[in-house]
Amino acid sequence: MKIGILSDFHLGYERFFDDAYTQAREAIERASELADMLIIPGDIFDYRKPEPEVMAQAVEIFRDVSQKNYDAKVVEYTGKRLYTDKPIIAIPGTHERRAEDSIDSVDVLHLAGLLVEVNKSKAVVQKGDERVSVYGLGGIAEERFKAALKDLDLNLNKNEFNIFMIHQTLYELLPFSEEFTHIEELPEGFDLYVNGHIHNRLELKCHGKEFLIPGSTVLTQLKGVEQEEKGFIIYDTKTGTHEFYKINSRHFSLIKINIEGKEPKTINESIQLAIENGIKNNKTNKKPIIKVEITGKLKEGFKPIDINLGQISSDNNEAIVEITKNNVEQISNSKEVEDLRNGNLENISIKDFGIAVFLEKLSNSKYSLDANPSKLFDILSSEDKKEVIIKNAMDEIFSSN
Numbered sequence: 159m160k161i162g163i164l165s166d167f168h169l170g171y172e173r174f175f176d177d178a179y180t181q182a183r184e185a186i187e188r189a190s191e192l193a194d195m196l197i198i199p200g201d202i203f204d205y206r207k208p209e210p211e212v213m214a215q216a217v218e219i220f221r222d223v224s225q226k227n228y229d230a231k232v233v234e235y236t237g238k239r240l241y242t243d244k245p246i247i248a249i250p251g252t253h254e255r256r257a258e259d260s261i262d263s264v265d266v267l268h269l270a271g272l273l274v275e276v277n278k279s280k281a282v283v284q285k286g287d288e289r290v291s292v293y294g295l296g297g298i299a300e301e302r303f304k305a306a307l308k309d310l311d312l313n314l315n316k317n318e319f320n321i322f323m324i325h326q327t328l329y330e331l332l333p334f335s336e337e338f339t340h341i342e343e344l345p346e347g348f349d350l351y352v353n354g355h356i357h358n359r360l361e362l363k364c365h366g367k368e369f370l371i372p373g374s375t376v377l378t379q380l381k382g383v384e385q386e387e388k389g390f391i392i393y394d395t396k397t398g399t400h401e402f403y404k405i406n407s408r409h410f411s412l413i414k415i416n417i418e419g420k421e422p423k424t425i426n427e428s429i430q431l432a433i434e435n436g437i438k439n440n441k442t443n444k445k446p447i448i449k450v451e452i453t454g455k456l457k458e459g460f461k462p463i464d465i466n467l468g469q470i471s472s473d474n475n476e477a478i479v480e481i482t483k484n485n486v487e488q489i490s491n492s493k494e495v496e497d498l499r500n501g502n503l504e505n506i507s508i509k510d511f512g513i514a515v516f517l518e519k520l521s522n523s524k525y526s527l528d529a530n531p532s533k534l535f536d537i538l539s540s541e542d543k544k545e546v547i548i549k550n551a552m553d554e555i556f557s558s559n
């Protein structure tokens with residue numbers, strides 16, 4: 159059988175609301191033309207309680223795709239009750255996750271008979287003589303994942319092609335916490351492992367079998383790894399091979415400019431050139447997103463305000479331009495810390511001082527961060543609840559979820 163693997167649609171994602179819908183729609187429609195069955199490892203929605211407008215987008219997408227004729231049918235299901243035999247199988251991700259026993263938005267699609275939800279359960283899809291089993295476990299808190307794996311009732315039938323589908327961070331994907339489960343701790347015996355949650359495409363091995371992450375269908379974090387094109391995977395059980403299919407996703411390029419010792423005029427020119435190149439490289443019919451990241455200190459005697467970023471951003475009709483200035487670079491870190499140690503606080507704001515200390519700590523830590531330290535500092539010093547702060551900081555640092 160051919161299995162379409164698509165993930166992380168993030169319907170309702172505010173920043174690229176229309177992209178989330180049109181790109182998910184294109185991915186699922188094309189995958190349904192190419193595949194016998196579809197599996198979706200989580201984050202269909204961007205948040206727990208989607209508004210009716212966003213729920214309507216999901217209903218439209220899944221209604222159309224579930225009304226097609228499929229030779230493959232769901233013939234067995236270990237969840238509570240089956241409302242359709244169409245081979246469209248999904249789990250909830252971290253973005254849909256609600257308290258145990260609450261109805262989540264993927265359950266709603268299941269109840270409407272638009273897909274088959276396999277959180278902590280399995281569905282068997284049959285086409286002719288061939289049977290494919292999909293065992294699912296929806297996204298859960300990392301610290302509960304190992305216990306949840308133990309609780310799964312895995313009764314693998316060797317005559318079936320067995321797929322294990324999760325929505326989780328694993329140590330091999332983000333090696334910053336030993337609390338994360340290692341890939342080899344996943345249950346053995348499956349023919350294919352599928353994961354959502356990570357928004358860039360990745361292919362690993364688990365117990366000698368393929369471990370596939372299709373990546374999201376929409377841009378979310380505007381980090382370097384999201385410059386690749388979005389799409390979906392078609393896996394063929396007959397040949398054990400798979401192929402990635404690109405969708406018409408919005409072009410994104412991240413351009414880093416070092417302004418060390420340069421004058422504003424030269425910098426403005428470099429930025430303009432970078433934007434023009436970004437526009438040239440766009441092969442899609444959608445306005446590209448061009449993010450320009452500026453680091454370094456200006457030539458002495460000039461101020462950051464001399465770089466007219468607002469003008470550059472707003473003047474551009476051919477691209478969505480985002481320019482981030484790494485403000486912290488204007489502080490000479492060690493000097494600020496030194497000043498404080500010497501009790502000399504007159505010329506420094508508490509925030510700048512805090513950032514300077516933060517940077518000093520960061521530079522001593524073993525991880526180099528793909529994040530803006532100034533933004534990270536703002537997140538960490540916000541008034542939100544601890545869990546919210548940690549989540550936001552994680553989101554900023556890692557290209558996950």
Ligand SMILES: [Mn+2]
Pocket residue numbers: 166168201251253355356357374558559
């Ligand atoms: Mn996600």
